[in-house]
Amino acid sequence: MKEVEFLAVDGVPIDEELQDAGTVGPELAYLARCYRSSPRALVFRNPSSDWRLFVVQLPLASRLSLMANPIFAQLTRAWGLNVRFLGVDRDQLVYDFRALLSDRTLKLLVDLLARSDGADAALDLLFDSLAEEMLTVLDRRRGDWHRHLDREHRLEPGAPASLFDRAARCPDFLAQLRGALRDDIVDVEFYGRALRSIDLREGAIDARIAAIVEASLDPVTLAKLARSGAGKHLGCYNWLRLDPRHAMPRAHLLARLPAFATFFAETLVPLDAWGAPQTDEDGDAEVPDTPADAARRRAQRRQPPTFDLRPLAARQDSAHSLRWAGVLERAIDAGQDRAVIEAIAQRFAVGDNVVRRLWRDRPAALGQPPTWQLAQILRRLGERGDRDWPADAAGWESLIASAVPIEAG
Template sequence: MEFETLRIDDAPVDEDLQDAGAVGPELAHLSGVYRRSPRALAWHRPSPDWRLFLLLPPLASRLSLIANPIFAQLTRAWGLNVRFVGVDRDGLAYDFRNLLSDRTLRLLVELLDAGLADDPAMLDTLFASLAGEMLTLLERRHCGWGRHLDVEHRLEPGLPATLFARDTRHPDFLSMLRSALRDDLIDAHFYGRALRSIDTRELDAERRIATLVQRCLDPDTTSRLLDTGAGLHLGCYNWLLLGGRHAPARAHVLRRLPWLATFLAESLVPADAALLSPGAEDWDDGTAGAGDAAAEVDAPPRPPQARTLDLRAIAARSASAHSLHWTGVLRRAIDAGQDRHVIEALAQRFAVGDNLIRRLWREAPAALGQPPTWHLRQVLRQLDALPERDWPRSDAHWRALLARAVPAEAH
């Protein structure tokens, strides 16, 4: 097992940002935290079953407050922005956010507070926690791994649903930087210089992390995914990898309908995972990992827990009998390589005309992007209601259509 810490590079602006006499003590402190905080903690081959564990912590600018037991809820709220990705020995990518326990989050806070590079003992403690609460739990629930397959994230920085969400990574630092500009502690030129430095260094770190993950993925599947034009969507990658001999047929559909990438991943990966992991429904959803790992291992299997209210799934109508039926038909049509039946199944799934799907199949407008599943239904219905001569003809028209098609559940 090898451990690696990925940080941002130093920049000339750091010295000015940490000058308390020039920018104020609060901004100077947050600038130091921003520069020293790791962007990712990577464990290479933590066990024979896993190629990579990758943990992406947000900027911990209030560690002293978060670490106080009185504010345990703050630790959990901070932990909601942690990303924990795993790649198994077969190359499948997983999202393990739901399995991060309170104890692991507390250890992570303590480790960051102590200074990662200066305290290797804390690093050993954190990995022991991850090993005890993740590897043991996953080994016991081997049949339930499929429910944690990543269907959401992308490896490209700056895109929707990217693995690197900057808005939740360092909000305090950016807020203090804006406050310093309003209070005339810094001028507009210095503010712009700081923002450019942040963008450049964050982008470089994100690319290094993405490369690290990509090296652990199956190269043939990654190449096939890139050829489709859908980008490095981990959900679509898992879908192609799970396809086996059906992967070429799946890649063909994804190449013709790249705007469906998110829908295909969210709808069809769970179906494949259920076939690969029979009996997974006998386990809970993994959120019980917040307790003691040892007690979890010794405890008998528990019945499934009640699902939380998911407005995105409600807006997508993904759990209705109609949607489930036509999603199954779509899956079989794709794997059979029957384009006509794929088009018909999609039209039925979204309750739109076949001709709409045929036109999108032929044209695949890039400006449509890859709407999330909860948004896609309304987008297609808006398009279906338009005469062909009134279809969007520019990127601005497509953006206006996407803005109008937000479902009521999102308001």
């Protein structure tokens, strides 16, 4: 039976002052009312037999009346960039359906929020988006379904690539609050209390959503992921979950090379998904999974052309990268640590000793950079001698800043 929940922030005593136009001005009072009453997330538990969970995270819809007008379609599009649509299927794999949020879907979602028609209309809208990708019924899904598997998000609030992006959640409200302080409408003490209340409430919402998502995932896989030290990385979770037979050697590798967690998720999750058995068009029986079929699937494009420059910067689709990614996948699943180190070194065109030292030292200050940044960092480490490696967190920050210019700003 499906369960529906509309999550909103909790009320606190300062809300009465924030919503008093005589105290803070009409603009800030209106935004405070929107902040208090707007749903922060739509949660659908067990929406169908194929899906365990849908979560739609919504930014503050402070301009809802304008966005409902077709003239202001650009406002709707900008608002939609911060919407998150997460799904957990019956196999407990996690999907990121941002690519399905077309202009039409966003317009219908805005109309739904403006009318407050209830849960059934929202669920129909989500299934309508999934239907175009043949994901409503998983037995009939298209061959490129794997491009929707989540590979980058984390469940920890405040972490890089977190599922919970607070900065883009209520920018109008925060900007108006800063403007009120600048114009001496509110004092510093009131401004500080308002910010603390926002932080506490956003943290509570994030924790509730994270708990709901975790409850829908496989506890055994989550335990392996926790022991590996990779954190609550949904891409790594999918990587372990896609092939439970090889989950142990994969978790072992994450424990030895936690800095490569994002690389493993971005590179190896698509390879695993390509190799998954497919069903026929009628969804009645599996198509025989011959070596030729597997080779043909691996030869397919990773995903349709997009404007995402990160795979290009990381050179994930080059012949060199794909070749060594395949070698790496086989070495990991075979439990051959030496072959794994050699394959990673070949993939990033660095010496084996660079990877061996990271394997041995596991520097926490390195973090878990995305693949395109990791490649630059490894090359910079390869240029240094053994004695020139960073010895503390400040040294690692300096190295990352010098290897990746964008971090220096």
